[in-house]
Amino acid sequence: MNSIKVPYTMEISSLQNPRVKQWTGLLDKKGRDKEGHFLIEGLHLVQEALRSDIQPYTVVYSAERERPSEELRALLVLAAEQRIECVGVSESVLAKCTDTQTPQPVFAVMPKLPWKxxxxxxxxxxxxxxxxxxxxxxxxxxxxxxxxxxxxxxxxxxxxxxxxxxxxxxxxxxxxxxxxxxxxxxxxxxxxxxxxxxxxxxxxxxxxxxxxxxxxxxxxxxxxxxxxxxxxxxxxxxxxxxxxxxxxxxxxxxxxxxxxxxxxxxxxxxxxxxxxx
Known part of the structure; x- marks a missing residue:
């Protein structure tokens, strides 16, 4: 896989990886309630999260796309600068963990909002x-x-x-x-x-x-x-x-x-x- 070189990066390609199973579980309410986490998909939502006071735990991106956009590169650099884990994954993992018909190039794992x-x-x-x-x-x-x-x-x-x-x-x-x-x-x-x-x-x-x-x-x-x-x-x-x-x-x-x-x-x-x- 052609990796985007940013700090704190690892790669996952197997759908059987325990982390992939954990992320997939967040697509269901039961899994979200159990973990206290949720997923956001796409460049815009992840950018908004990175600019907010509620930081992602992990940013997950496609490491198989030959020409990642400058927008995605900038997003990953920003996440790495904030010491947020960035994980490169295969397209099959990306499709498994996202809800959209055409998978976005990036998603993030978020804590639920803290408001009461x-x-x-x-x-x-x-x-x-x-x-x-x-x-x-x-x-x-x-x-x-x-x-x-x-x-x-x-x-x-x-x-x-x-x-x-x-x-x-x-x-x-x-x-x-x-x-x-x-x-x-x-x-x-x-x-x-x-x-x-x-x-x-x-x-x-x-x-x-x-x-x-x-x-x-x-x-x-x-x-x-x-x-x-x-x-x-x-x-x-x-x-x-x-x-x-x-x-x-x-x-x-x-x-x-x-x-x-x-x-x-x-x-x-x-x-x-x-x-x-």
Whole structure:
């Protein structure tokens, strides 16, 4: 194999290698929960991780491609400079350990994010904006919501019971690296929503029967926006803890927007109001 010469490099070509089996196990939630690790795939995500405060344990790259890109070379040099292990592997190993149909030239093994609900609550204390997820099931929707939250400068994201796994490979890819940019925690919503309300946070959720247009609601104070399941919406137990229901006015014939689109519309309206105050 034609190796990219960087420090701390070894090569693995066998699919039976114990490390390959360990990495492959991280494609499943059970394996991720057991190890406390997850995988990120592709140049962009690994670059974002290397720039973040949450460093990869290992960067794994293809050592068989004849002409690795300058971008990949630079990434490996950066990882080596940070004393992160870089492992060259065969294409067959790369394909075995990744979730995409066409394997990316690099993936990394990451520790799960360290954030707890109290970090999200603290981050929202001074007028913050938090997205609360109540049972969103589609990994692409969750990833897009996190990306939108990052785009508007939200303080954090809180994931409730029944929500798709944050570390699902499709969710991770959909965030486009935004999961490294803001606190994202998992918690019991019936416990944390009342705590947030007690600190003066406005708890808002979307509803087709909402009494207030999202363009009329005042998002300039500390606000937690609850986004519910794609089919069932916000659960009854969580809805009972929200202070205001808002709707997104629509002029066409569509009955509703999907969870990610609705969250994005409301988040950008909140950002617009906050920028104009």
């Amino acid at each position: 609900p109290e970090h999200v609550l603290k981050a929202s204390a001074s007028g913050g904006l938090v997205v609360v997820i109540d049972g969103v099931q589609d990994p692409g929707n969750l990833g897009t919501i996190i990306r939108s939250a990052d785009a508007v400068g939200a303080s954090g994201v809180l994931l409730g019971k029944g929500t798709v796994d944050l570390y699902n490979p499709k969710t991770v890819r959909s965030t486009m690296g935004s999961l490294f940019h803001l606190p994202i925690a998992q918690g019991v919503l019936t416990e944390w929503l009342p705590q947030a309300a007690d600190t003066g946070v406005g708890i808002v959720t979307t509803s087709l029967q909402g009494a207030v247009s999202c363009y009329d609601y005042d998002f300039r104070g500390p606000t937690w926006i609850v986004i519910g399941n794609e089919g069932q919406g916000v659960s009854e137990e969580v809805r009972a803890l929200t202070g205001q229901h808002v709707l997104i006015p629509m002029q066409g014939r569509a009955e509703s927007l999907n969870a990610a689109m609705a969250a994005t519309v409301i988040l950008f309206e909140a950002m617009r109001q906050r920028q104009s105050r």
